[in-house]
Amino acid sequence: MTREAALFDLDGTLCDTSQIEHLVTGPDADYRAFHAASADAPTRADVHAALDEARGRGLAIVLWTGREFLWRDLTLDWLDRHGIAQDGLYMRLAADYRPATVVKTELLRDIASDGLTVVEAWEDDREIVDLLRSAGVPDVRQVAGGAS
Template sequence: MREAALFDLDGTLCDTSAIEHLTQGPDRDYAAFHAASADCPPRADVRAALDDARERGLAIVLWTGREFVWRDLTLDWLAGHGIAHDGLYMRWAADYRPATTVKAALLEDIAADGLQVAEAWEDDAAVADLLRESGVTAVHLV
């Protein structure tokens, strides 16, 4: 197993603070949110942590609650910001299960791919708890 650093995208690595309003209130529009995320910058502090993890020899694994239909946009965003990674794990299309359920399954996929999450960056407190319960000792809630 190769040790990995795990980074969430929206709200963690990708600074979505300017578009969060699209996912709030009665008229939530996740399609508009994800489309607008293409223009969001990376968070400098989380990007620095990713670069540090890479320098320390950890695999860089990214995960997101975005549906798979946003994969190309996500890959373009990563390439546009020069963010190399060793794995990208996403929610399947039309999978509306809670984030903790989806990410618990993604953790299994990550392990099945021979990666052991040694540290993680996440903005969802419930998902951070899931990571700790799964044995990840260094969880950074941003």
């Protein structure tokens, strides 16, 4: 039996990283500093409201991110601080530097293997939006203003 789910990306989508994106631009990109600074980032109110609305409709709330698994505790603390309950958190493995499209293709398979059918998704990265649409997700919302 599967459960319908709403899928939300974190950085640039649910997590408002607009004030720290400078840390990952240019030749001196520092992802460690970026992820550490994300602990103090606010939510995007519009996406947070969409998440609450999806939960109200009975959808499972699934989160995914290109963050490495070593940032899991920081991520869970951030979610708790913002009152965001979730039914699944899918993350990149540590030291996995493959392109986001490759990693998230695998995460999408993991989500399905866990009995969840993504019926809507919120994402800021154009390539990942295309990936979700190609995978047959019926309602994909591209969030403006992310790093990608």
